[in-house]
């Protein structure tokens with residue numbers, strides 16, 4: 001086989017394995033199916049192995065919508081969203097890096113949360129979510145779609161931190177949607193919602 005023929009065969013093999021890896025019933029992606037972009041190594045320190053962050057204040061990236069991840073990286077780099085840890089990292093990424101990293105993290109399996117939430121908070125959080133129509137944008141059970149993030153199973157403290165940031169207008173890269181929703185939430189509502197959504 002010629003060099004280019006072999007490269008084509010390798011590409012097709014990667015494409016097929018990626019399709020198999022998306023089968024929800026299937027096992028984890030076979031080793032090497034979609035090679036991790038080199039810069040993933042930088043992310044692991046704060047976002048955990050394969051984007052499964054164990055630090056409660058940091059977001060899980062595994063299984064997040066690729067479109068949303070890309071938009072956030074772009075916003076951090078442009079200064080529309082800012083964080084003392086994340087902003088300097090975004091400065092080091094090209095647009096190609098951002099696409100590559102976003103697509104890869106979106107394909108990783110998100111972890112299961114390993115703590116027991118307060119049942120009373122979960123009940124109140126669920127009622128608040130229904131009342132505030134969060135699912136209008138985030139879909140049922142906060143699965144997310146395109147530029148609307150998945151929040152189901154996200155780290156509890158990170159969810160609460162973001163709702164407080166939207167409410168305080170220290171995070172404003174949402175075109176007004178979340179800042180207006182969060183403005184209606186009390187401190188207790190935010191804690192209840194975080195307990196509820198992180199355990200979906």
Ligand code: HEC
Pocket residue numbers: 039040042043044045046047057058059060061069070072073082083085086089101149161
């Ligand atoms: C030094 C720690 C650190 C490193 C390294 C780091 N991040 Fe982050 N990242 C954070 C923190 C903290 C946040 C949450 C900021 C906030 O609270 O608004 C974040 C947020 C994000 C978000 C937004 C997620 C969401 O749900 O809104 C994305 C996307 C992201 N990081 C991608 C990456 C990628 C890709 C890399 C590797 C190239 C990386 N990060 C490396 C600390 C880090």
Ligand code: HEC
Pocket residue numbers: 059071128129132133134135136137138147148149150151159162163173174177178181193
């Ligand atoms: C009108 C549409 C809309 C509604 C209603 C809405 N959201 Fe959002 N939400 C968004 C969008 C869009 C974003 C992403 C903003 C951005 O681009 O940074 C977001 C972001 C978030 C985030 C940050 C996620 C992350 O990874 O950083 C949380 C948490 C969240 N929403 C929770 C909620 C909750 C809880 C409710 C109901 C009380 C709600 N949302 C209602 C559209 C909506």
